[in-house]
Amino acid sequence: QVQLVESGGGLVQAGGSLRLSCAASGRTFSSDTMGWFRQAPGKEREFVTASRGNGGSTFYADSVKGRFTIARSNAKNTLYLQMNSLKPEDTAVYYCAAGKADRLRFWEQYEYWGQGTQVTVSS
DSSP, X not given: OOEEEEEOOEEEETTOOEEEEEXXXXXXXXXXXXXXXXXXXXXXXXXXXXXXXTTOOEEEOTTTTTTXXXXXXXXXXXXXXXXXXXXXXXXXXEEEEEEOOSSTTOGGGOSEEOOOEEEEEEO
16 A cells, blocks of 8 residues: 655744655655645645656745755655745645656646645744
8 A cells, every 4th residue: 555654744933944754655656756735724735846756857836946955765765845944824734745747736646645744834
């Protein structure tokens, strides 16, 4: 059974940092696109960042560029999201996703999802 399990969310003050992890099990995703999406209350799920498989390119939403960094460890089958200079508007449930995702900014393109982890940034 394929599972993606996020961890690392929490409450942080504006300007602070958090590191999210997404541990995959059941299969390896080294050749697949893996990414992070987020969803704030009352809003649609939005693209944050993604990484193509096999050492391919990374992509970021404009709202997080320069502050967030995606990384992946194929050895650990784990995806990471380092979030720095956090702002209150970053508050959301963050989801890890994986799949072929030709159009990686669209959440419908991903076959596998984690359960989400809450990130709350206080002002």
